[in-house]
Amino acid sequence: MPLRLPSWDQAYPSKARLRLEVSMMLESVVEALLGQLGEGAFVGIYAKGSALKPWDSPLDYVPELSDLDVQLLLHDPGLLDDLERALAVQADLERRFFRRAPQPLHLPRPQILVINRFLESPTFSPSPASVVQTLFGKPYAEVHPLTDREAVREADRWSLLEHAKPEDLRAFPLNFMDMPGKYLFHCLRQLTWRVGPTASRALSLLGSSFEEAWGHNRTHLVGRLEAAGQAGLAADYAGFYLCAWDFYRSGYADSEAARQAVRHGVRVLEAGRRLAQG
Incomplete structure (x- = not known):
């Protein structure tokens, strides 16, 4: 029987408001980067x-768990190695966001990555151009083109193994034991x-096209996992995020929801590791 996923109803915060706050954060990040570093840096x-x-x-x-991924390709890859310069960007994007949203429902979590050094790595796969927004500069497909679909599949296999190494799985219990409450x-x-x-990588190994798995x-x-x-895996994947939602909606007070999310996530x-091992 297919999983019954909850609808985005009144039990959850306003989707429109959350989406607006994500847009506000993205605008704030871009303005801070361009304002602090200058257009010529990118x-x-x-x-x-x-x-x-x-x-x-x-x-x-x-909210606050899902990342807003921002990737930078810089003319000088070391530009943001300077602490004061990086903190100036952080302070600027924070100030701009709260100017736009003085009392937000949530604080979107940007994850900013300088991708220069990753572009030559065979394990750093592109995303389908259809799901990437070019915010400034060269189109994404020009700087990170898809050149070898089979290489992407092998990178997905490697990542499933690398991100669930036995030593990491063994370390999780002690890492998680001393984390009460929030x-x-x-x-x-x-x-x-x-x-x-993991879901996209699993579908890739199961034969889905690059666009179907990652788009x-x-x-x-x-x-798609259920159909495959x-x-x-589908139930635990959904369970991780839905239990994380319960933790967020409780104001990070429902520890059991977080523990359930941890259980789902580890499974x-x-x-994914078993699938990659074949």
């Missing part, structure tokens, strides 16, 4: 991730960057 600025994809159910965006959020942060791409939101991916015979990583 080859391009790009945005991607679940925060920008369609939100068909609460699964697709969890500190459980740090456990979810340790997991989310590993859990998030859709989590609601769609869960359905991966009902357990997702274990399932």
Whole structure:
């Protein structure tokens, strides 16, 4: 029986308001980067991730856990190695956001990555151009083109293994044990960057095209996993995000919801590893 995902109803904060706050944060980040570093510093600025994809159910965006991914290609890759320069950008984007949203429902979480050194790595795969916004400079497809689909599939296999290494899985219990109450959020942060791409990587190994595996939101991916015979992985993948939502909606007071999210997340990583091992 297909998973019954909750609808985005009155039990959840306003989707329109959350989406507006994400847009406000993205505008603030871009303005701060250009204002502090100057347009001449950039080859391009790009945005991607679940925060920008369609939100068909609460699964697709969890406030403050889901990242707003911003990728920078700089003429000088070391430009933001300077502490004061980086802190100036941080202070500026924060100031701009709260000027736009003095009392936000949530604080969107930008994740800014300088991608210069990653572009030559065979394990740093592009995203479908359809899900990346070019915010400034060269089009994304020109700076990170898809050149080898089979290489992407092998990178997905490698990542499923690398992000669920046995030593990491063994370390999780002690890492998570001393995180009472609100500190459980740090456990979810340790997991989310590993859990998030697991569905796409699994579908890639199961034969989905690059666009099908990487070009859709989590609601769609869960359905595709179920159709591919991966009902357990689909259930745990959905469970991680829905329990994280419960933790957020409780004001980070519902520790059991966070513990359940941790359980689901670890099972997702274990399932992804088994799939990659064949």
